[in-house]
Amino acid sequence: EAQVTQNPRYLITVTGKKLTVTCSQNMNHEYMSWYRQDPGLGLRQIYYSMNVEVTDKGDVPEGYKVSRKEKRNFPLILESPSPNQTSLYFCASSLYDPTEELHFGPGTRLLVL
Amino acid sequence: GQQVMQIPQYQHVQEGEDFTTYCNSSTTLSNIQWYKQRPGGHPVFLIQLVKSGEVKKQKRLTFQFGEAKKNSSLHITATQTTDVGTYFCAVDSNYQLIWGAGTKLIIKP
Numbered sequence: 001e002a003q004v005t006q007n008p009r010y011l012i013t014v015t016g017k018k019l020t021v022t023c024s025q026n027m028n029h030e031y032m033s034w035y036r037q038d039p040g041l042g043l044r045q046i047y048y049s050m051n052v053e054v055t056d057k058g059d060v061p062e063g064y065k066v067s068r069k070e071k072r073n074f075p076l077i078l079e080s081p082s083p084n085q086t087s088l089y090f091c092a093s094s095l096y097d098p099t100e101e102l103h104f105g106p107g108t109r110l111l112v113l
Numbered sequence: 114g115q116q117v118m119q120i121p122q123y124q125h126v127q128e129g130e131d132f133t134t135y136c137n138s139s140t141t142l143s144n145i146q147w148y149k150q151r152p153g154g155h156p157v158f159l160i161q162l163v164k165s166g167e168v169k170k171q172k173r174l175t176f177q178f179g180e181a182k183k184n185s186s187l188h189i190t191a192t193q194t195t196d197v198g199t200y201f202c203a204v205d206s207n208y209q210l211i212w213g214a215g216t217k218l219i220i221k222p
Contacts, residue, residue, distance in 0.1 A: 033210075040122075042201065042214040043156070050208070058209065090155055098210040099144060102203075104155040 002027045004105035006091050012111045013081055021076045021108050023091030029103070031094045032074040033058070034066065036087040037107075043090070049074055050097065081112045115140065115206035119213025127221050132189040134216035136202035143205055145185045147176060150215070151198040159187075159200075194220055 004025045013019055025032065033048040035058075045058030049068040063085055065077040074093075078085060091105040118137045126132050136145065144163045148156040160169055162178035162185060169176045173196075175188045189196055197220055202213040 040214065042119075043203075043212040045209060048209065092156075097208050099161075099205045099208070101146070101158040101161070102148075102156070102210070104157070107155050 002103070004091055004093055004103050006089075006105035006108050008108060009106060010109050012113065014113050015082055016080050019078050019081060019110075021078075021089060021091075021110070023074045023076065023105055024072050025074075025091075025093040025103070026072065027093065027095075027103065028071065029093035029095055030071070031097050031100075032068065033092045033098065033102070034064070034074070034076050035090045035092065036060065037090060038087050046076070046089075048098070081110075083112050086110060086112045115204065115211045117202060117204050117211055117213045119202055119216060121216055122214065123217045123219060125219045125221050126192050128194060129191050132192050132196070132218050133186055134200050134202075134218075135184065135186050136204075136213050137184045138204060139183070141182050142185075143182075145178060146203045146210070147185075147187055148201045148203060149198050150201065154198075156201060189218070192218065192220060196220075 007022045030051050034046040035043045044060045046064050047066040049055045089108045092102045094100045094102050146161045147159040150156045165182050166180045167178040173190045177186045199215040199217045201215045203210045
């Protein structure tokens with residue numbers, strides 16, 4: 001089944017404890033992206049990647065890192081999480097770029113205490 | 114930078130009534146996408162509009178792209194409980210997607 005997977009789905013952590021949210025897609029998509037969703041603010045892009053080893057900042061990159069060492073994986077890294085990073089996170093992918101249909105993962109709900 | 118205004122934020126309807134959400138931009142858009150997010154779920158692609166004045170239909174959903182390509186609408190005829198969720202528009206800006214804030218469709222009990 002063609003899909004985007006994220007892990008973990010739910011995470012409670014404490015301020016300053018490094019964490020990684022994994023994202024993987026099995027559709028051979030070139031474009032991958034991370035979003036955060038907060039009530040009343042819609043979806044805001046954190047980072048995106050047009051291809052392997054190519055990553056760019058989105059609208060809200062502060063406090064986040066990403067890597068794209070393989071085409072299928074695009075992990076999101078929070079080196080020192082803070083409470084303002086409590087949010088719902090979505091990974092998404094599309095065949096070539098965001099002008100095409102985006103396929104979203106199921107989401108990761110993060111709470112930083 | 115590119116911004117898109119989506120209204121209304123919420124719409125409460127009786128089952129069987131119609132629903133409409135609008136997206137507006139101050140600049141001409143190259144294309145616009147529409148997504149639906151069910152409660153507790155993730156956004157799911159509905160459609161993309163590219164041409165000026167384009168109208169596309171999916172069963173009870175009608176999507177329109179304005180003649181000037183600065184606005185778009187999604188209209189649902191005779192809403193059903195399965196339509197509940199938040200509808201988002203998204204516009205391309207230099208290979209990034211800029212999202213509207215979404216319109217939440219709520220069916221009155």
